[in-house]
Amino acid sequence: MKKSRRFLVAFTLFVAAATLAASQTGAQRAAQEPIKIGFIAPLSGPYAQNGRDILNGLLLYLEQVGYRAGGRSIELLVEDDEAIPAVGLTKARKLVERDKVHVMAGALLSSTGYALAPYIDSMRIPMVYPVVSADDLTQRRRSQWIVRTGYSGSQPNHAFGEYAARSLKLRRVATIALDYAFGWESVGGFQRTFEAEGGTIAQKIWCPVSVHDFAPYLAQVSRDVDAVYALFLGRAALQFMRQYREFGLKQRVLLIGAGTTTDEHVLPFMGDEALGVITALHYSAALDTPANKTFVAAYRARHKKVPSYYSESMYTGAIWLVAAIELARGRVEDSATLLDALRRVKAVDPPRGPVELDDYGNPIENVYIRKVERVNGELQNTVIATFPNVSQFWKYNPAEYLKQPLYSR
Amino acid sequence: MAERKKTVACLVLVVLLIAVPPFLSSYWVGLLTQMTIFAILAMSLDILLGYTGLPSLGHAGFFGVAAYTVAILSTVHHASFWTCVVSGIVVGTLLSAALGLVVSHVRDVYFLMITLALGMVLWGLSYRWIPVTGGDNGIAGIPRLEAHAGLPVTGPIPLYYVTLLVFIACTVVLALLVSSPFGFSLRGIRENESRMKSLGFNTWLHCYLSYVIAGAFASVAGVAWAYYNGFVGPTYLDLTASSEVFLMVTLGGPGTLIGPALGAGAIVLLKNVISAYTHRWLLILGTVYIVTILAAPQGLWNLARSRRRA
DSSP: OHHHHHHHHHHHHHHHHHHHHHHHHHOOOOTTSOEEEEEEEOOSSTTHHHHHHHHHHHHHHHHHTTTEETTEEEEEEEEEOTTOHHHHHHHHHIIIIISOOSEEEEOOSHHHHHHHHHHHHHHTOOEEESSOOOGGGGTTTOOTTEEEOSOOTTHHHHHHHHHHHHTSOOOEEEEEEESSHHHHHHHHHHHHHHHHTTOEEEEEEEEOTTOOOOHHHHTTSOTTOSEEEEEOOHHHHHHHHHHHHHTTHHHHSEEEEEGGGGOTTTGGGOOGGGTTOEEEESOOTTOOSHHHHHHHHHHHHHHSSOOOHHHHHHHHHHHHHHHHHHHTTTOTTOHHHHHHHHHHOOOOOOTTOOEEEOTTSOEEEEEEEEEEEEETTEEEEEEEEEEEEEOTTTTSOHHHHHHSOOOOO | OHHHHHHHHHHHHHHHHHHSGGGSOHHHHHHHHHHHHHHHHHHHHHIIIIISOOOOSOTHHHHHHHHHHHHHHHHTSOOOHHHHHHHHHHHHHHHHHHHHHHHTTOOHHHHHHHHHHHHHHHHHHHHHOHHHHOGGGOEEOOOOHHHHHTOSOOSHHHHHHHHHHHHHHHHHHHHHHHHSHHHHHHHHHHHOHHHHHHTTOOHHHHHHHHHHHHHHHHHHHHHHHHHHHSEEOGGGGSHHHHHHHHHHHHHHOTTOSHHHHHHHHHHHHIIIIIHHHOTTHHHHHHHHHHHHHHHOTTOHHHHHHHHHHO
16 A cells, blocks of 8 residues: 555656656747847855855856846846856756756856866857956866857966066966865966976975865975965965964965955955065956946945955956847847857956957967055055956967967876 | 566567657757667666675776777777677676786775776776877767668668667576576675585685676677767766766666666666756755665665565
C-alpha cells in the first residue's frame, strides 16, 4: 500500500514537471514582449562582494534608461553562479533554455568564462563579458558569440611593466600573487615588458587562492629588491596590506601591483597601510573626467558607496548592450543582428574613457597608473599617468604575439 | 507480493523515464540527464559506502579523472569517440586499482582520511598540472556526444537516451553484483569483518575489489558527464564534489542502490529548481540534510522500508 503511494507521489511529480515545462515551451514571444537579459555573477561565496558590485553597475544603468531599449521594455533575470564554473554553466542553461533570454551578461572568474563560452556559442545567444579577463578569450581561444567590454588580464600590466622600468626606475622586482590564471596572466604581462626594458623579476611567489596568512610568503621576499608587485583581491588584499606593513616591509620596499589589489571594492576598508601603493588598471573611481564624475555621483546616490572597477565594467557593459539593442531597433529575437550590433557599437561615452573593440573582440582603452592617496579623509586611486588606447597586444604585432604561448606560472 | 510491486514500480519508472522526455523542454531534459549521471555516480559510491561500509571522501576523483581523460583526448589529441570513452573508463579504473592498493588496508575513520587525502591530491593535480589540465581554467570545448559519435541526430534528447541506457545497464549490473555471493560477503564485511575473516573469507581482496568496482562505475559517470557538460575543471574533483556524492548516498539510503539514485535525483533537482526561486537555497538544502539525519538516519528509502515492515 505504502509502495503504491510513494509511486503516486513520484508520478505526480513527473506530471507536474512535464506541465511546467510544456507551459514554458508553449509560450510564444510576441513582438512587444519585454527583452529578457540574463545575468550571471557570484552573489554568494568568496567573490560575492565583487559579484554584487557588478550587479549594482547593471542595475544603475538599467534604472537610468528606465528599463527600456529599442522601444521595448527590459526584463532582468539574475542568477548566482557561486563562483563555481559548473554552477555557472547550469545557471546559463536555465536562463537560455528555460527562461529563453535574448542576451546574456556577466560572469566574473576566468574559469567560469571559459566554461560558458562553448555553450554560449552552441546556443547562439550573444553574451557580454564585462569583467572576465582571461587573455585567451580574445586571443587563442576566441568565441564568436561573446563580446568582451572589460579587459584582458595582461593588458594593463604590459603598460605597467614599461612604466615601472622607465618612470619608476625599478630594476629588481619580486612578485607575489594569487596562484590562478588571472594571477599568472597579470604577472606574465608585467614581466614581459618590464624585462624587455632591462628589469629583472628576482622571484615569483604564488599564494593559493584560499590563502589566510601571508607570513610564510612575506618571509620569502628577497632583501635586495626595489619593489614588490602584488596581485590580490577581496579579503586577501586587505589581509596582505596589513601584514605587509606588520612585516616592516612597507617602510623599506615600494609596493606596486595589479589594479585589483587597491581596487575600490576593498580600498574603503584599508587604512594607512595602503598609502603610496602604485597600481595599473583601465579605470579608477578618482578619474577626473565629466563622464566619470557623473557616474560616481549617481552610483554613490543609488548604492551608498564608491563604485569599484567591477561596477564600472558592468555599467559600461550595460551602456554597450543598450546601445546595441537600439542599433538593432529592438529586434533581439534575431541573435545574429544583435551580435553584429554589439560588435559595431561605437558612440558611447563610458566613465573609463574612450573604448573601441579591436579585430579580436577585446577593447582598446586607456590604462591608468594610479597611486593611493588620502583626499578629504578618504582613500582613492589618484591617476598619476595615462597610457592612451592600449591594445591587448601592447606594441607587439598580433600575429607574432599569438604564436607565443599563454602566460603561465 | 512486495517483490512484484517493487518490480512493477521500477518498470513504470523506467517507462516514464523513456516516454516523458520528448515532451519536455530542453532545460528539463538536461536536468534529467544530469540526474541520471549523478545517479550512476551515487550508486557506485553506494557499493563502497552502503554495501562494504567504507566511507570514501575522494570518490569524485575517479569521476573527474575520467572526465579529464575524455576532455584531453577529444580536444588536444582529437581522438575518436570510442577511444575517448574506453580510455576514460580504463584510466579511471586503473587509477582506482592503483589507489585501492593503498586504501584497502585501513578501515573506518582512517579510510575516510586517506581517501580524503588522495582526493585532494587528484584535485591538486588537476589544478596545478597546467600544461595538461589547463589548471584553474579547465578544459572547454569537448565535442557534443552525437557529433563525436557520428550520430545522425542532434539536440539534448539523444544524449539523454544514451545516458539513460548507460544508467539502466549500470543499475542492472550493480543489482546483480549486490545480490551475488560476492555482494553478500561485502555486506558481511560491513557487519562484522573479523567474523568474515574467521570464516575464511579474504576480506582484503573483497574490499579491494569493491573499491575498484566503485571506481570503474564512477568513471562511467565521469565520461558521460564530460559529454554532457562540454567542460571539465578542478571543481569537479574537489572535496565539495566528493562530499556532495556522499550526501546523495546518505540522503537516499545507503545499501539500497535505488535510494542513492533517488538521492542524486533529489539533490540535483533541489539545487537547480530551488535556487531559481531563492538565493537562500543552501539554507533549504541544509535543513533537508539535518531533517533527514534526525528523522531518517538510514536515509529516505530505508525509512519507507522500515515503516512498511512495522
